[in-house]
Amino acid sequence: RTPPDFNNSGYRGDYYASAAAAPISNRHRSYREPLGADGTATYNNPLWTTNEQENIVDVDRFITSLEMTLSPADWIDLIGRVGLDQYSEWQQRFFTPGSASGAFRSGFFEKSQARNSILNMDYIARAGTNLGRNFSGTLLVGFNYNHRQLITDGSEIINFIQFTDVASGIRDIDNALPENRQVRSTFGQERTVGVYSQANLSAYDMFFVNATLRAETASTFGEQSDQTFYFPSVSLAWQFTELDALKNDFLSFGKLRFSYGEVGVQPARYNTTNVFRAPVFRDQYGGNLAGGLYGNGAFVGDTQRGSALLRPERKSETEIGTDLRFLDNRLSLNATWYKNKTEDVLLDFPIANSRGITRLYTNGAELQNEGVELDLNYLIFNKKKWSWSAGAIYTRVRNEVTRLEEGLTINLGGLSAVSARALQGFPIGVLWGSRTLRDESGDIVFDENGFPVQDELEGVIGDPNPDWQGSAYSTLAYGPFSLSVLVETYQGADIFAGTKSVMSDLGTWESTATEVTADQNLLDYNGNVILAGETFRGKIHNFGAGPVALTEAWYNGDGGFFGGGNDELYIEDGSWTRLREITLAYKLNSDWLENRIGLGSAEIAFTGRNLLLWSNFEGNDPDTNLEGISAARGIDYFNNPSTKSYVFSLNVTF
Numbered sequence: 001r002t003p004p005d006f007n008n009s010g011y012r013g014d015y016y017a018s019a020a021a022a023p024i025s026n027r028h029r030s031y032r033e034p035l036g037a038d039g040t041a042t043y044n045n046p047l048w049t050t051n052e053q054e055n056i057v058d059v060d061r062f063i064t065s066l067e068m069t070l071s072p073a074d075w076i077d078l079i080g081r082v083g084l085d086q087y088s089e090w091q092q093r094f095f096t097p098g099s100a101s102g103a104f105r106s107g108f109f110e111k112s113q114a115r116n117s118i119l120n121m122d123y124i125a126r127a128g129t130n131l132g133r134n135f136s137g138t139l140l141v142g143f144n145y146n147h148r149q150l151i152t153d154g155s156e157i158i159n160f161i162q163f164t165d166v167a168s169g170i171r172d173i174d175n176a177l178p179e180n181r182q183v184r185s186t187f188g189q190e191r192t193v194g195v196y197s198q199a200n201l202s203a204y205d206m207f208f209v210n211a212t213l214r215a216e217t218a219s220t221f222g223e224q225s226d227q228t229f230y231f232p233s234v235s236l237a238w239q240f241t242e243l244d245a246l247k248n249d250f251l252s253f254g255k256l257r258f259s260y261g262e263v264g265v266q267p268a269r270y271n272t273t274n275v276f277r278a279p280v281f282r283d284q285y286g287g288n289l290a291g292g293l294y295g296n297g298a299f300v301g302d303t304q305r306g307s308a309l310l311r312p313e314r315k316s317e318t319e320i321g322t323d324l325r326f327l328d329n330r331l332s333l334n335a336t337w338y339k340n341k342t343e344d345v346l347l348d349f350p351i352a353n354s355r356g357i358t359r360l361y362t363n364g365a366e367l368q369n370e371g372v373e374l375d376l377n378y379l380i381f382n383k384k385k386w387s388w389s390a391g392a393i394y395t396r397v398r399n400e401v402t403r404l405e406e407g408l409t410i411n412l413g414g415l416s417a418v419s420a421r422a423l424q425g426f427p428i429g430v431l432w433g434s435r436t437l438r439d440e441s442g443d444i445v446f447d448e449n450g451f452p453v454q455d456e457l458e459g460v461i462g463d464p465n466p467d468w469q470g471s472a473y474s475t476l477a478y479g480p481f482s483l484s485v486l487v488e489t490y491q492g493a494d495i496f497a498g499t500k501s502v503m504s505d506l507g508t509w510e511s512t513a514t515e516v517t518a519d520q521n522l523l524d525y526n527g528n529v530i531l532a533g534e535t536f537r538g539k540i541h542n543f544g545a546g547p548v549a550l551t552e553a554w555y556n557g558d559g560g561f562f563g564g565g566n567d568e569l570y571i572e573d574g575s576w577t578r579l580r581e582i583t584l585a586y587k588l589n590s591d592w593l594e595n596r597i598g599l600g601s602a603e604i605a606f607t608g609r610n611l612l613l614w615s616n617f618e619g620n621d622p623d624t625n626l627e628g629i630s631a632a633r634g635i636d637y638f639n640n641p642s643t644k645s646y647v648f649s650l651n652v653t654f
Helices: 046-052 498-506 591-597
Strands: 012-015 024-028 053-073 076-095 108-130 135-158 181-203 207-218 229-238 251-265 280-282 288-290 313-326 331-343 346-350 359-363 366-382 386-403 410-414 419-422 430-433 459-462 468-478 481-491 494-497 515-517 535-537 539-542 547-550 571-573 576-588 601-614 645-653
Touching: 046 053, 346 410, 430 494, 459 494, 494 498
Parallel strands: none
Antiparallel strands: 012 024, 053 076, 076 108, 108 135, 135 181, 181 207, 207 229, 229 251, 251 313, 280 288, 313 331, 331 366, 346 359, 366 386, 386 468, 410 419, 419 430, 430 459, 468 481, 481 576, 494 571, 515 535, 539 547, 576 601, 601 645
16 A cells, blocks of 8 residues: 555654654554554554564474284285374464554554364275176275364453563563453364275276265264265276277277265364353453453353254265377376265354344355366477477366355455355355446446446445466476476456555555546546646546546545445456466486485476466456455455465485
8 A cells, every 4th residue: 555655664763743742652654644643553564564563373293193904814904094183383473552453553462372183093994806807896994083172272462551562572461451351262172983985896997986985973063963974976987998999009098987976064163052152342442341350250142153953065076077098198188077066055144133143154055066177288209318298277167056045145255345255146256345336228327427326235246256277387308307387377257456446545556646638528526527638637538428537536436445436346357377387307316326325316496486477457466365265255455466486496215
């Protein structure tokens, strides 16, 4: 948000109300408060964020596993596996008083400790045999036990009694009154038990059948639901090039495949019952009131309602494909079509506040996906020292929410203005916000000045899902040297240009600084006339009802962000193509080194990632996401762009 002509240095200092006034120390200076006059920076100065807000995380992790195999006969193996993953995470956050956020303006300090453990055990019996010359098969049965546990302890304070900053090194949890302290302690665990089996059968080295069945129960399932759920799968493959009639020099390998399978997603823990919590009450005047400080404490019902009927989310998928190789395996093509359906989707459903709760976590939606994947590879040449290969991947997916209560939309995350939603009849994660009014024919409605009228109701304004995506890659090798290049593309996805919307509203977007001369009489957003030949700050634009003048009045109204702007006007094409990675490597294989020091091989590689980006999107990197890894995507709101990195690596084998 910072204008280019504002100097961010000197982000903290003294403020003088007048020439004779006493200084007020440690004021936060930002472009919205260049003098630090009232102690409310509105937005952090970037140097304040860097130097006055500390976030330290220290993680210790221990992973171990043990496997034992017993073979009482040639045709059977008994296998036992045990794995343990444990880590502890210590975190400390400190914000010097003066930070822009209202909750932390008077100082914030937090320290916490988390201990997580995952124990997984598998006990397997596997048998295999040949059934004559042309048939073979294997059978596997197993038992799985998984236990997860997370314990957290922490405390935090706000409203420091004595001023301390990051540089002071003082981190004292007693530097606040009791009502401004909070102590947190949580314990969570879940268990999953499963029994599974797998059978494989092959015939004539060309027909292959694989079938599995898993029965699973978990502590996160509701008491009134079926306690055990079953997930089957089956796959069939025919390697038809084993037929004598199809063996030739052109088609080296050919396979047809079909599969069907079902998998489940467990509910989040502790959502099967209604719980009570120790509350901390707050209001707009600041301060906290912790019920635990008085009498025997206070508990209130959680705003989320539990469900005793909670069951796993279930996804079933059918897949058909082929794998082909030509010209002595130099050219390969893998093609797959799939269609899947997800039932009993787990979502937080909104509930009217008048019922005393705000949401219900339960099963209640269906999704459908249908897609095509193509993978093409070609070995262009392979000489004595030279080789060159290239390939491409194409993916096209269409998804839709096929069942959700009519009129209901589920907020998946985003901004208060624009968010990603799930609603029936639309792809998952469509963008929802204020929009342009249209008539019954779908045409834009304009006001008397030629500007689009904003609809009174919000609705779907964009689809962040791509029309298609793909990549192209190539490797050129000469002796021990190799050069690899990967290019990726993402086409046809909508994105909300939130950064552009805000900066246009504030007058800091580049186009708002442009001065143009009207070549005809124009109207601005307020109906004022700009005469032909008159120069004004802004630009000329035609929304469909003739040229109009986009001036400050427009950007502070429907054409901006903060004044109830029309979000649909900032939906843009988020397509991009990038040079994702390029690697130059040298591989050393030496019989002398292997005989002398046991060095089998060594590879030195230099890699550059995210080096170039091609996109017409006006904003930050369209590949980033405000919500991180989430179903809510396609929102640019001052996102950090993808990092450009240069990596040196050394891989050695002995």
